[in-house]
Amino acid sequence: MAESIETSKNVELTEDDLQNKSKGQLIKLAGQLRDRRNDLNQMASERASERDDLNAKTREKVDEAQEHREKRDELNELVQEHKQKRNELNAEANELFDKVEEMKSDLELDDGKDLEQLESEIEDLEFKQQTEVLSSEEEKELIEKIESKREEYQSRKEKVGQNDDLDGLVEEAEEVRSEASTHHQKVTELADKAQEHHNQMIEAYREADDIRDEADEMHEKFVDAQEAADRHHEDFVRVQKRLRELDKQEEEEKQSSRDQKRKEAEEEAEEIYQRFKEGETLDTEDLMKLQKAGRL
Template sequence: MSVEELQNRREHLQEKIGEAKQKRDRLNQKTRELKQKKYDIAHRIKEAKEEGIRHKEKRDEINERVASIKEKRKEYNEQHRDLKKEAEALRKEYLPQETPIEVLKDRKQKLEFKQMTQQLSKKAEQSLVEDLKELTRKIKARKKILEENPELREIIEKQKRMKEKGDKAHEKVKELAERAQDHHVKMIDAFNQSDELYKDLKKVQKEYVLARLDADKAHKKMVSYVKEIRDVEDEIKDIKHQEKRDEMQEKRSAIQEEADDVYERFKKGEKLSTEDFMLLQKAGLI
């Protein structure tokens, strides 16, 4: 291959080096960006998991409180039922032949509903009103008898307090259950977010590995071009050195030939000029 061809090859390789370097640098930049993206996603995964764990711990803590309050509510309700039975027994003891007050209240409630919902004749309306008055009187009378009994009154007060405690415990259970459910939903959302982010991380990781491999390939390609261009430059140098040696050899041959002619003239006894002597000396003939 001639020097000109090698020089053209060198120029072509220099262009290839530039292209490979640009590609490598572009891919290295992409790799750095993907590495940062991986770090950001991993950080968000960590935050989402920690948030999910916090909500889980809160939910479990509240559920423990719910279980404890449910036990208390159960105790209150059981005590309320026992007191109610005790009160009923005392009522029957003090009013054995009378209609139970609960039955009277039920009758009164039904009559009031009938009065509000049905169209009655004047006579029927008047009869219903009289019945309501009588029921009200009987209820008040029984209440008075029962309330005047200290033992029964104390039991009724205890029953009332137990019911209030049971109702409060029930409301607290509802409130805490809602809070626990809220933390449960947020926990699920956080863990779902973590799972989705992990899927994103796997995609970015794959993209990162491919970009890094492509960057390595581009770098190796550039290095191979650099090595090849050095080989081409060495070839050019060798050719130029050889050309120079050939040129010098040609010059030496021409000088030697001319010197041989002068030397032959010298041997024949011809008169030589200063330049002729210098030529003989240069050729090593004198």
């Protein structure tokens, strides 16, 4: 970051300086003002360049943030699409599972024992009949029980056999549920990515703000240097104007002196000429003065 201007190096000019300093002193002062002005202009130029670089970096960060914003919004749109598809599939799966439950209820497959259990119970009863010594009454009851179990087994087997669509419906419902789960997984993945881009967007905007603050500070320092350079330039111009005034004054004084000398020479020549007309003998110096005055 650029340092502050060293005010101790600045050149001060007062009205008293302009009016009372000698020409030589003013020439020296003009040189000092010019040199300090050039230094300050160089400083201002460097600060302007650094400010412009910082502003360019700010724009880069803003563009980066905007890219993350656009990517986040695209991902959020995809999240909504997958979420909608997931919800539609879950609703479809729920309907299918409801149908499965209805079919099971109609077939009473949820009540009582399944086929494997009934088959096992029949085998146990038949084994008991074959291995145990039973009274006639007991054996009769056992046979009736076995028959009842066989009838129940056959009835349930026929019901299952009559509904070949049940397994297919269960499989379809599970496939739909699985597809819904796939979309749910995409929702989670895309939402995580969208959050990453959101966080990166926030960070890029924060960095842009920090760099912009640096650029603003550098602009203030540029203004300080430029204003100081402009003041030194204005004072330099004032001194130059005063020097021209002094040059003009000197020239006028010289011209006045020349005019005065010429007038005096003409008056002297006129006096010599009058003496010459009166017959006075002139020496060489007098003749030269007459010649110089154009009287000979």
